[in-house]
Amino acid sequence: MKPKVYITRKLSDDIIRYISNYCDVRMWQEEDTPVPREILKEEIKEIDGLFSLLTDSIDCYLIDQAKNLKVVSNMAVGYNNIDSDYAMKKGIAVTNTPGVLTETTADLTFALLMAAARRINEAEFFLRDGNWKTWSPMLLTGQDIYGATIGIIGLGRIGQAVARRARGFDMKVVYHNRRRLLDAEKTWNVEYKELEELLQVSDYICVMTPFTPETKDLISFNEFSLMKNNAILINTSRGGIVNEEALYEALVTKKIWGAGLDVFEEEPLNVDHPLLTLPNVVLTPHIGSASIQTRLKMAKLAADNMIDVLQGRDNRYVVND
Numbered sequence: 567m568k569p570k571v572y573i574t575r576k577l578s579d580d581i582i583r584y585i586s587n588y589c590d591v592r593m594w595q596e597e598d599t600p601v602p603r604e605i606l607k608e609e610i611k612e613i614d615g616l617f618s619l620l621t622d623s624i625d626c627y628l629i630d631q632a633k634n635l636k637v638v639s640n641m642a643v644g645y646n647n648i649d650s651d652y653a654m655k656k657g658i659a660v661t662n663t664p665g666v667l668t669e670t671t672a673d674l675t676f677a678l679l680m681a682a683a684r685r686i687n688e689a690e691f692f693l694r695d696g697n698w699k700t701w702s703p704m705l706l707t708g709q710d711i712y713g714a715t716i717g718i719i720g721l722g723r724i725g726q727a728v729a730r731r732a733r734g735f736d737m738k739v740v741y742h743n744r745r746r747l748l749d750a751e752k753t754w755n756v757e758y759k760e761l762e763e764l765l766q767v768s769d770y771i772c773v774m775t776p777f778t779p780e781t782k783d784l785i786s787f788n789e790f791s792l793m794k795n796n797a798i799l800i801n802t803s804r805g806g807i808v809n810e811e812a813l814y815e816a817l818v819t820k821k822i823w824g825a826g827l828d829v830f831e832e833e834p835l836n837v838d839h840p841l842l843t844l845p846n847v848v849l850t851p852h853i854g855s856a857s858i859q860t861r862l863k864m865a866k867l868a869a870d871n872m873i874d875v876l877q878g879r880d881n882r883y884v885v886n887d
């Protein structure tokens with residue numbers, strides 16, 4: 567008998583066919599709405615495998631409903647939506663999808679950096695709104711990217727891919743990480759700094775660290791007070807790492823120059839959120855890994871991770887063993 571699995575969002579027919587070769591599949595049939603918790607609470611009772619997204623909160627209460635669950639396969643590199651320690655206590659493997667989304671997420675990080683620095687969105691609306699009367703010397707002037715210092719907080723895979731892009735733009739790259747990475751320092755010509763110093767010297771600050779209890783509000787009032795007035799903050803990791811109240815204040819008071827954000831404390835971002843009133847912030851709806859090719863690779867990797875565990879094979883993407 568095939569193991570039973572539940573998929574929390576409608577995936578492409580190809581990937582469903584693939585998973586169905588090995589598993590008995592049930593799936594939430596909507597593409598644009600997360601599965602309601604009440605339904606997931608029922609579905610999880612009998613299944614062996616769960617294919618989840620970052621929008622599903624797989625907490626201890628939900629895990630307690632499961633009788634046969636062996637694996638939660640998250641289609642994301644981040645897995646802060648899952649209580650992976652509790653899952654481990656229950657003998658349930660949690661897997662993620664690192665690697666396949668590294669370059670795509672680094673691209674979006676750099677796109678936000680460039681858009682915020684050169685005021686691309688503001689400039690486009692200026693043009694579309696019919697405000698372009700003439701070329702003028704200081705019209706919509708932004709910040710230089712080449713020659714500037716970028717500070718990367720969290721030099722993991724994606725952080726290193728951002729560093730590589732920054733070197734190509736002739737930027738000076740400094741980084742902060744839980745531990746120094748001597749090989750990466752040599753490979754990418756990047757310099758380690760304590761967090762305070764990184765905040766003081768950087769023109770661009772990229773938050774690339776995972777969201778954990780230790781990194782919650784890592785960038786808050788005190789950290790903004792250390793930044794340069796021309797600093798631009800970019801966050802493509804997780805919203806809770808940057809305190810949004812502190813960020814709003816820093817932007818409104820021009821303590822920093824701008825921001826580019828793909829992630830938020832609460833997603834989706836409320837349309838009444840104060841950040842939406844500011845011209846010096848570029849916002850995207852959590853699309854860091856959203857290229858067609860990468861999303862298909864993530865779905866395939868998450869499927870393979872789930873199938874591996876269900877078939878008793880070793881899987882290198884288990885995060886809680």
Ligand code: DGY
Pocket residue numbers: 620641642643644645667803854855
């Ligand atoms: C992740 O993988 O954690 C991203 O936030 C979505 O791709």
